[in-house]
Amino acid sequence: MSDARKMPANDLPAYQPAAGGIGARARAAAAPAAQYLSGLNPEQRDAVETLDGPVLVLAGAGTGKTKVLTSRIAHILSMGRARPGEILSVTFTNKAAREMKHRLGIMLGQAVEGMPWLGTFHSIGGRILRTHAELVQLKSNFTVLDTDDQIRLLKQLLQADNIDDKRWPARMLANLIDGWKNRGLTPSQVPSGEAAVFGNGKGGKLYAAYQDRLKTLNAADFGDLLLECIRLFREHPDVLKQYQQRFKYILVDEYQDTNVAQYLWLRLLSQAPGQRVLPEADAPSADSKPTAPLKNICCVGDDDQSIYGWRGAEVDNILRFEHDFPGAKVVRLERNYRSTGHILAAASHLIAHNEGRLGKTLRTEDVDGEKVTVTGSWDSEEEARAIGEEIEQLQREGNKLNDIAILVRASFQMREFEDRFVTLGLPYRVIGGPRFYERAEIRDALAYLRVINSPADDLAFERIVNVPKRGLGDATVQMLHDHARRRRIPLSEAARQVVETDEMKPKARGSLRDLMMSFERWRTQSEVMPHTELAEVVLDESGYTDMWQKDRSADAAGRLENLKELVRSMEEFENLQGFLEHISLVMDREGGADEDAVSVMTLHSAKGLEFDNVFLPGWEEGLFPHQRALDDQGRAGLEEERRLAHVGITRARRRAKLYFATNRRIHGTWNTTMPSRFLDELPAANVEITESKGGSGWGGAGGYGASRFDNVESFGSSYSTPGWQRAQANRSRGGGQGGSGFSEGQSPFGGSSSSRNKRPMTIEGELIAKSTGTESDFTLQDRVFHQKFGYGNVTKIDGNKLTIVFEKAGEKKVVDSFVERV
């Protein structure tokens, strides 16, 4: 194993000098081969060494999936089959991408400059899109909108269309559009029946309008990063060909999580260069016969870990792989190197209840270990208390807190544990909580920078015109909107024009003019000043920092800290443009793992991780499986929940502990719940039912199993149950937790700072300048009418600015779009 160490890691591409007159293959096999191949079992090795043609690796939990992927890349490189820049390697999450980069780094040394095309679907799609932005009616500095921006934008569209956004919430439309994009559907491709379900048949039109608006805002949402990429490939075969030629090898991680759009994207790229592009509506239908020779694509996944169906992931993609990629080699990895016998048996048994699996049987050579435990407690509070105590016990036995995780179904469950841990003084860390960049102060700061970088970014402008308060309220913004729409210009340009006139009250006008002048100044400065410094200047001069300094609320200090962190994190990027490109894509935070602390996270964000001790609370009907999954997706939903349960249990190396509570508070009211059906699906031989250690003597052995249906009667009468009364009594918990309740801001930015150099904003500037000069179609002495000032005569024309003497209001300067000729 370690005799392979002879060859230094960074000698990787240097296999040539290593061996003398042997053939290339032998050379490669003899030299660094041991380095990355020796640690692989036969199946893994098979997956790594099969370089030609499509390969599907079915990798169960803990079977060395990432190891296979990274080894395969190492293999491709050391065989000289491709250079780093010719390997496309896509993952689903940033976390996974980072992990792969990290492991590759260890495996190869610095020899491989970071693999330029290793990243998430979205970041790579975005990158391709920026390179060819003009071809899809964008500019290369386009903004990536997050869900929040998206919804605000849709809200505006709904209002413009006089649609009651009570009855038809913008959020719902956003989900619809997202769904369409996930399925690779442009506005014209959405089935008319589906488009009609929203807003009395206006859904389709709204989608189209939304796309339109995105283009004028020079923005793309998440779905666009893939969908527009697909459109680009279809409409410009030459561009597609270029990428097909570049990518000699394609590797896909977590293939079971891909959606239709991602599938199409991969299909296009995986065809041999020059092949006819797939016909328009080639969603993966049963009869899609792949005729084109397909390249070397290797997909790794596990159908039993598909947990993103609600987000458009198609388990079908992986189930149909052999059909889609004929001649594909399928490798099963079934040797589990992570969990003990009992844990694995429990997980396997559970998942066996699902139908429509490709079927794998996980094996382990590890000892049986401790049985999986199931513990019932009276209510969620007791559950938290019990888990807290068990953790303290584990700690006393010498376990690291870092080796302990609590995995919950829904994030609201976390609170209870946080409360408990704070009172216990137990260090914990919440993973995947409110994202750094989603915090209001970060988004505000970013909005300022966005407006500087891209004056057409109306959403950003709107966000900060009146933050901090400048006396520019709804009325002002509405007026700017009117003007902007009429002249088809961005809001910030409208503001610049209106400020020259008497349209606004002096006070508002003054502060808007100040703001616009500031932006002008910052924009100039941005060309000479380092972007971090610029950010500081902006935050300072805009009064934004002041605003929080004056704020006396508890979290103001934390927000200021976050702002500092934001500025600090900008250093990793070459310029403002590069920073803004990345911020919207790199959504998760990292780091902070130095301290010994219990991890608290959702089951979803736990995928890919492992811990010695895993606590799984909340195994109750309605919560897990989640009611909504059941309602919306029926059987498929249940199976996905079951896969989620499977993922949860298989995170554990040594101990998996499940919990259910009889009473849980949801939306402030107490509900009596039944233990999850998943508990019944566990194999008795590997499970132990234990007493709750949380005191009270309730719960425990009889809590589920034969007697579980005894609880049914108490449904609906929860207010009279002892639990409810006790809960009332417990309300007055003395929780004086003075210290810092919030988890501090951490940098969400990965190590990769591959920001490319692009000239910022010159293009924008020109465009703006031009739109200003549009001639007015008024002539001197025209008699006009103005909403606010009444009738008057034009006495002077300066571009689109008119000076008018009004009969009542006297001489005023106004913008022409506010008056009409009479």
Added chain:
DNA sequence: TTATTACGTATTTTT
């Protein structure tokens, strides 16, 4: 225009 209050309603998972 902003601050305050009242009311109603929605609550999974995330690139």
Added chain:
DNA sequence: TACGTAATAA
């Protein structure tokens, strides 16, 4: 419960 929106007052 807790948040956001809408109505109302200053």
